[in-house]
Amino acid sequence: MKKKANSNMRRLNVGMYEEESPMKKLHALAVLLFAMVMAFAVSGTALAGSQDFTLVNGTGQTIREIYLSPTSSSEWIYQDELGRKVLRPGQEIFLDFDPRDNVQYWDVKVVYEKGGEDYWICLDLFRIYSLTIRPGGASSIEMI
Numbered sequence: 001m002k003k004k005a006n007s008n009m010r011r012l013n014v015g016m017y018e019e020e021s022p023m024k025k026l027h028a029l030a031v032l033l034f035a036m037v038m039a040f041a042v043s044g045t046a047l048a049g050s051q052d053f054t055l056v057n058g059t060g061q062t063i064r065e066i067y068l069s070p071t072s073s074s075e076w077i078y079q080d081e082l083g084r085k086v087l088r089p090g091q092e093i094f095l096d097f098d099p100r101d102n103v104q105y106w107d108v109k110v111v112y113e114k115g116g117e118d119y120w121i122c123l124d125l126f127r128i129y130s131l132t133i134r135p136g137g138a139s140s141i142e143m144i
Helices: 022-047
Strands: 010-011 018-019 053-057 063-070 091-095 105-112 117-124 128-133 138-141
Touching: 063 091, 105 128, 117 128, 117 138
Parallel strands: 053 128
Antiparallel strands: 010 018, 053 091, 063 105, 105 117, 128 138
16 A cells, blocks of 8 residues: 655655654744845845935035936936925935935935025945035045
8 A cells, every 4th residue: 555645754865754853843944934034134234225325414504405316317316305304504314215226326416595506416326325515516425
């Protein structure tokens, strides 16, 4: 009489069956759970945009609006990042990007509270982690 292997059995390379112990199942489950947690942790890190950076207002003026766009684009993708707030001289803001915006070079535009605007173009945001903007498009950059 030929028997089917039950679900608690696994096939050995030599053609025999060995019943899995509950400890082996628990160990396998723990390994799988650990692998899933590590994959999630790594993907969580990957979810942060590579372009995230801190913008420091070194212009001496209050900034009313901040715009960001890939250098290759003719439109401002991120518009008015301050919303109803302003960025006073010496203040900073952390700008985080959507992970899907996997673009290296970006342009930044600021509009001042008293009128006027300045631009910083072709910024390598894969390497910049802090950007202190200065009047007239000058800047101090901290890179990784």
